[in-house]
Amino acid sequence: MRVAVDDELDATFMALADPTRRAIVARLARGDATVNDLAVPFNMTLPGISKHLKVLERSGLISRSRHAQYRPCHLEPAALDAALSWIETSRRTWTERFDKLDAHLRDIQQGHIHQAAPASGEEAADHD
Amino acid sequence: MRVAVDDELDATFMALADPTRRAIVARLARGDATVNDLAVPFNMTLPGISKHLKVLERSGLISRSRHAQYRPCHLEPAALDAALSWIETSRRTWTERFDKLDAHLRDIQQGHIHQAAPASGEEAADHD
DNA sequence: GTAGTATTTAACTTGACAGCTAATTAACTA
DNA sequence: TAGTTAATTAGCTGTCAAGTTAAATACTAC
Numbered sequence: 001m002r003v004a005v006d007d008e009l010d011a012t013f014m015a016l017a018d019p020t021r022r023a024i025v026a027r028l029a030r031g032d033a034t035v036n037d038l039a040v041p042f043n044m045t046l047p048g049i050s051k052h053l054k055v056l057e058r059s060g061l062i063s064r065s066r067h068a069q070y071r072p073c074h075l076e077p078a079a080l081d082a083a084l085s086w087i088e089t090s091r092r093t094w095t096e097r098f099d100k101l102d103a104h105l106r107d108i109q110q111g112h113i114h115q116a117a118p119a120s121g122e123e124a125a126d127h128d
Numbered sequence: 129m130r131v132a133v134d135d136e137l138d139a140t141f142m143a144l145a146d147p148t149r150r151a152i153v154a155r156l157a158r159g160d161a162t163v164n165d166l167a168v169p170f171n172m173t174l175p176g177i178s179k180h181l182k183v184l185e186r187s188g189l190i191s192r193s194r195h196a197q198y199r200p201c202h203l204e205p206a207a208l209d210a211a212l213s214w215i216e217t218s219r220r221t222w223t224e225r226f227d228k229l230d231a232h233l234r235d236i237q238q239g240h241i242h243q244a245a246p247a248s249g250e251e252a253a254d255h256d
Numbered sequence: 257g258t259a260g261t262a263t264t265t266a267a268c269t270t271g272a273c274a275g276c277t278a279a280t281t282a283a284c285t286a
Numbered sequence: 287t288a289g290t291t292a293a294t295t296a297g298c299t300g301t302c303a304a305g306t307t308a309a310a311t312a313c314t315a316c
Contacts, residue, residue, distance in 0.1 A: 006147045014145035018304085019134045022141075022214070029221035035263060048305055050264060055303085069262045069313040080219050086150070087212045093157035094205050146274085163293060176275055178294060183273090197283040197292045258316085265310070272303080280295070286288090 011059035012083045020044065021052050025061060028075040035071065139187035140211045148172065149180050153189060156203040163199060 015021050024038055039049040053073060056062045060079035064071050143149050152166055167177040181201060184190045188207035192199050 006150075009150065010145055010147060013141050013150075014303095016215075017138055017141035017145055019138060020304095022134075022137065026218050026221070029218040030225060036261090044304095045306065046263070047265080047307085051304075054264090066312095071263065075218075075222055077219060077222050080215055080222075084212065084215045084219065087144075087208055087215070090154050090157040090203075091205060091208050091212065093154070094203055094208075097158065142273095148274095164291090172274095173276065174293070175277085175295080179274075182294095194283095199293065259314100260316100261312100261314080263310100263312080266308085267306100269306080270304085272301105274299100274301085276298080276300105278296085278298105280293100282292080282294095283290100284292100285290075 008060060008079070008082060009086055012061060012079050015055050015059040015061055016083065018052065018055075020049075021056055024049075024052060024056065024073075025075060025080075028062060028073055032072045032074040035073070038073065136188060136207070136210060137214055140189060140207050143183050143187040143189055144211065146180065146183075148177075149184055152177075152180060152184065152201075153203060153208075156190060156201055160200045160202050163201070166201065 016025070020042055023041065027033060027038060027041075035046065035049055035053065038053070039046055042049065053062065053064070056073075057064060060076055062073045063076050064073050144153070148170055151169065155161060155166060155169075163174065163177055163181065166181070167174055170177065181190065181192075184201075185192060188204055190201045191204050192201050
């Protein structure tokens with residue numbers, strides 16, 4: 001058993017942390033491209049781009065094939081999906097937390113409004 | 129106007145590239161916590177955690193307030209959303225590309241059946 | 257074979273980051 | 287006042303990533 005999904009997410013997020021690599025990913029989303037194609041928009045040497053591609057490949061964000069002397073890159077959406085899922089999970093947890101709080105507050109207001117109905121101090125103040 | 133959105137995404141993805149920091153984010157999605165709270169599950173010194181929190185704060189993923197000597201951390205979903213959006217955009221571009229290709233292939237099949245229909249050719253390709 | 261194109265590897269510099277320990281600031285408590 | 291808890295800063299180290307140039311590899315074409 002490997003060290004789990006963690007390492008893949010590490011590599012994926014790390015790969016996406018560089019603007020050049022994000023631009024490459026965005027470019028590859030539109031279609032496959034060779035290293036030279038990818039290098040054009042960037043003010044960087046070819047070995048530099050090659051290194052970035054290696055990082056992207058290691059993270060699973062792209063894969064590469066071979067056509068003659070070209071090594072075209074193509075995007076692998078699965079890695080993108082994994083990163084997406086991770087963020088969505090935390091995001092949803094956060095939202096649900098507030099949904100629950102809202103429901104709780106509504107409950108208090110509707111259920112106990114005619115009960116004691118303290119004269120004025122009905123606050124949402126929540127604890128710690 | 130130099131500091132584009134890029135830098136924020138750099139910082140956000142970089143912050144998410146560390147498993148400890150992702151765990152912290154996941155923990156904070158469930159509710160605010162102090163530094164000591166956050167440190168418990170990790171086999172790491174307090175200054176270590178403090179550094180991670182600084183990285184998260186710089187990226188905008190969390191913010192901090194002050195209660196007496198405590199400095200509780202809160203998740204800031206906006207940074208999470210920005211990262212989410214970026215990935216979704218590339219993901220959607222990728223999907224649309226295949227939707228268009230599929231439509232094109234259907235078109236070809238219906239109009240020109242006599243042509244060879246590529247099995248599952250995923251080429252897009254402007255080379256050769 | 258030689259030449260040319262596409263891409264990678266090697267070797268190196270620079271700078272940032274993760275982790276530690278020790279010392280320090282900030283706020284509360286007795 | 288001193289003492290305690292919460293958290294940070296300072297200083298150090300080892301590691302690793304980003305970029306470079308120069309040389310090597312993998313093909314195509316003559």
